[in-house]
Amino acid sequence: MMYGSMEHMVKNRELVLVSYTEEGPVTDDHLKIRESNFNINGCKEGEVTVQNMWVSVDPYIRWLIKEPARALYFDTFKLNEPITSPMVGKVVFSANSGFEVGDVVTGMYQVSEYTIVEGSALRKLDTNLFKPSDYLGPLGTVGLTAWAGILLVGEPKPGDEVLVSAAAGAVGLLVGQLAKIKGCRVVGSAGSDQKVKMLKEEFGFDDAFNYKTQTDWDAALSKYFPKGIDIYFENVGGKMLETVLNHINMKARIPLCGMISQYNQDWKESYGVRNLINLVGKSGKMQGFTVVEYFHCMEEFVKEVGGYMQQGKIKYREDVHVGIESFLEAFNSLFSGGNIGKTLVQLTPK
Amino acid sequence: MMYGSMEHMVKNRELVLVSYTEEGPVTDDHLKIRESNFNINGCKEGEVTVQNMWVSVDPYIRWLIKEPARALYFDTFKLNEPITSPMVGKVVFSANSGFEVGDVVTGMYQVSEYTIVEGSALRKLDTNLFKPSDYLGPLGTVGLTAWAGILLVGEPKPGDEVLVSAAAGAVGLLVGQLAKIKGCRVVGSAGSDQKVKMLKEEFGFDDAFNYKTQTDWDAALSKYFPKGIDIYFENVGGKMLETVLNHINMKARIPLCGMISQYNQDWKESYGVRNLINLVGKSGKMQGFTVVEYFHCMEEFVKEVGGYMQQGKIKYREDVHVGIESFLEAFNSLFSGGNIGKTLVQLTPK
Numbered sequence: 001m002m003y004g005s006m007e008h009m010v011k012n013r014e015l016v017l018v019s020y021t022e023e024g025p026v027t028d029d030h031l032k033i034r035e036s037n038f039n040i041n042g043c044k045e046g047e048v049t050v051q052n053m054w055v056s057v058d059p060y061i062r063w064l065i066k067e068p069a070r071a072l073y074f075d076t077f078k079l080n081e082p083i084t085s086p087m088v089g090k091v092v093f094s095a096n097s098g099f100e101v102g103d104v105v106t107g108m109y110q111v112s113e114y115t116i117v118e119g120s121a122l123r124k125l126d127t128n129l130f131k132p133s134d135y136l137g138p139l140g141t142v143g144l145t146a147w148a149g150i151l152l153v154g155e156p157k158p159g160d161e162v163l164v165s166a167a168a169g170a171v172g173l174l175v176g177q178l179a180k181i182k183g184c185r186v187v188g189s190a191g192s193d194q195k196v197k198m199l200k201e202e203f204g205f206d207d208a209f210n211y212k213t214q215t216d217w218d219a220a221l222s223k224y225f226p227k228g229i230d231i232y233f234e235n236v237g238g239k240m241l242e243t244v245l246n247h248i249n250m251k252a253r254i255p256l257c258g259m260i261s262q263y264n265q266d267w268k269e270s271y272g273v274r275n276l277i278n279l280v281g282k283s284g285k286m287q288g289f290t291v292v293e294y295f296h297c298m299e300e301f302v303k304e305v306g307g308y309m310q311q312g313k314i315k316y317r318e319d320v321h322v323g324i325e326s327f328l329e330a331f332n333s334l335f336s337g338g339n340i341g342k343t344l345v346q347l348t349p350k
Numbered sequence: 351m352m353y354g355s356m357e358h359m360v361k362n363r364e365l366v367l368v369s370y371t372e373e374g375p376v377t378d379d380h381l382k383i384r385e386s387n388f389n390i391n392g393c394k395e396g397e398v399t400v401q402n403m404w405v406s407v408d409p410y411i412r413w414l415i416k417e418p419a420r421a422l423y424f425d426t427f428k429l430n431e432p433i434t435s436p437m438v439g440k441v442v443f444s445a446n447s448g449f450e451v452g453d454v455v456t457g458m459y460q461v462s463e464y465t466i467v468e469g470s471a472l473r474k475l476d477t478n479l480f481k482p483s484d485y486l487g488p489l490g491t492v493g494l495t496a497w498a499g500i501l502l503v504g505e506p507k508p509g510d511e512v513l514v515s516a517a518a519g520a521v522g523l524l525v526g527q528l529a530k531i532k533g534c535r536v537v538g539s540a541g542s543d544q545k546v547k548m549l550k551e552e553f554g555f556d557d558a559f560n561y562k563t564q565t566d567w568d569a570a571l572s573k574y575f576p577k578g579i580d581i582y583f584e585n586v587g588g589k590m591l592e593t594v595l596n597h598i599n600m601k602a603r604i605p606l607c608g609m610i611s612q613y614n615q616d617w618k619e620s621y622g623v624r625n626l627i628n629l630v631g632k633s634g635k636m637q638g639f640t641v642v643e644y645f646h647c648m649e650e651f652v653k654e655v656g657g658y659m660q661q662g663k664i665k666y667r668e669d670v671h672v673g674i675e676s677f678l679e680a681f682n683s684l685f686s687g688g689n690i691g692k693t694l695v696q697l698t699p700k
Contacts, residue, residue: 063631237626237627241626242622246617256626256629256630257630258630259626259627259630267596267624267625267627268624269624270624270625270627271622271624272592272621272622272623272624273622273623273624273626274617274618274619274620274621274622274623275617275620276587276591276606276609276623276636277587277609277617277620278638279606279636279637279638280606280607280608280609280638280639280640281413281638281640282638283637283638283639283640283643284637284638285635285636285637285638286626286629286635286636286637287629287633287634287635287636287637288628288629288630288631288632288633288634288635289630289633290630290631290633293633
């Protein structure tokens with residue numbers, strides 16, 4: 001294996017954080033594309049050069065472009081550096097004996113067209129059974145989030161009544177299908193009639209409703225959950241959570257995956273939940289989690305969910321935006337309720 | 351054993367619910383004393399007549415005198431019937447071979463001077479080691495609440511940073527001492543300087559503060575918890591909970607025992623907690639519980655906590671009001687922050 005021998009220069013584009021923002025949509029005042037010359041053969045011992053194929057676009061990124069003091073997850077992104085995200089790419093140069101040119105790999109690293117990455121931060125992917133982008137969706141952090149959240153935090157039992165918010169989103173689609181596999185009755189809430197139809201007809205949800213056209217959520221929950229709610233998989237926060245709390249059963253579980261309705265604002269402007277007392281009376285559990293805690297379960301998870309995919313028990317959708325310049329559009333679609341399934345930016349053709 | 355043979359009539363007074371109330375203090379418009387003639391020898395096969403000595407006075411009762419549709423715990427009390435509470439009394443007539451006149455017993459039954467109770471609903475007490483009222487305090491439902499909440503829900507580890515709200519209350523005093531026994535650093539919040547002093551000097555809390563004179567709770571928590579909060583034992587709800595959520599550490603646990611600040615109002619008028627998102631970022635767990643779930647642990651609990659009491663590791667205080675006519679005064683003192691330790695109504699001298 002040769003490396004460092006000759007320069008092989010290409011144009012590279014990366015997505016750089018130029019300023020933090022606390023509220024409202026993210027624009028190119030905050031995230032900018034920076035172009036530079038890049039030496040494909042420039043990696044050091046142990047590193048590989050990856051030409052990236054796919055970028056995962058996820059709501060939690062919103063927290064990482066707030067002032068460090070305001071962020072809650074991990075560390076915020078650093079100013080004037082590329083942001084990071086789960087990525088999938090193809091090795092185009094290797095200075096690590098564990099990787100060969102042509103290997104398809106995944107890791108959490110800089111959002112750019114080409115990246116030099118430590119081999120130890122990469123995982124080689126089997127692309128015979130699954131396509132590369134699956135490893136950013138049902139078999140990636142999104143899938144692990146859904147799997148850990150509904151199965152390990154939610155602890156579903158056959159017959160449990162399950163509500164999934166943001167059900168047509170990347171995580172929600174998987175959560176609903178996993179809960180169905182475990183014998184639960186599953187209802188999804190989503191932001192359009194088209195999504196509602198899709199959840200019921202394509203993804204096997206027992207029922208679904210459009211939270212934008214339902215003016216009375218309390219009445220909607222009474223209608224869809226005459227027997228109350230055992231598990232609420234929480235993706236949205238705010239008023240939906242408050243409404244749900246008045247419908248929970250004894251020993252209800254509320255895995256807190258995210259609260260997307262609250263991300264574009266300072267917490268002081270967020271909706272205040274007034275009825276947490278329900279958790280006392282109902283011995284309810286509300287538990288936050290982040291996917292990093294479950295990385296050690298990756299193998300078990302891929303085996304289980306990969307199995308369901310091969311058996312056709314889990315379906316999936318992707319919402320693909322093309323080119324690094326489409327990142328902002330893709331990202332902001334997560335907050336407008338426009339996306340279905342896993343939002344991705346495709347950097348190179350398959 | 352003879353029973354039913356002769357009438358033995360006495361005056362009896364019982365505390366009857368005459369109307370529900372959603373908001374504000376409870377008065378004699380809601381709870382009234384009803385006097386009647388009572389036949390001490392009037393019990394049927396299997397029952398015993400108890401002359402009651404002590405009534406437990408607890409905040410959760412507030413929920414049970416709301417309209418049934420508004421209540422969260424169990425069933426609400428029924429109109430025109432005596433309310434119920436944990437009681438301790440002495441058997442004065444027995445039609446149950448398991449009980450003899452003079453036995454000291456406890457159970458959850460009607461608040462009255464004399465009560466006829468099924469023997470199966472009573473537990474005989476050992477009054478050699480502990481005094482009868484201890485079985486409504488550290489060795490009763492209050493103690494079990496503290497024990498289950500801090501140990502089973504809170505899962506304290508040595509070195510954990512623990513905040514206890516309503517720390518000078520019946521449950522809080524025990525929670526703080528149990529957390530100390532488990533090797534935690536414990537800070538209490540309470541409603542007077544006298545209580546703060548007492549927590550530190552008498553009950554071994556590492557520190558304590560007066561939430562009424564601290565105008566900036568956020569600053570107070572920064573001061574008392576420079577390393578953040580691992581366990582918040584929640585008795586008060588509302589703004590204190592919100593403030594705490596901005597100070598929790600990764601994997602924080604929040605056992606929800608009660609939310610006393612929220613009991614005297616409709617949930618829609620309650621304080622809205624705006625920063626539950628912290629639970630997501632910190633993988634925090636907030637879990638409600640009620641003592642009834644842990645009744646099966648009674649023996650294990652009495653053994654552990656009774657042991658600590660005999661070793662002098664757990665101290666306790668009682669706030670005693672005398673006579674059934676003092677019940678309302680005792681009950682309302684729970685909400686004004688006036689009480690220290692376990693609030694009791696004494697019906698007969700020891």
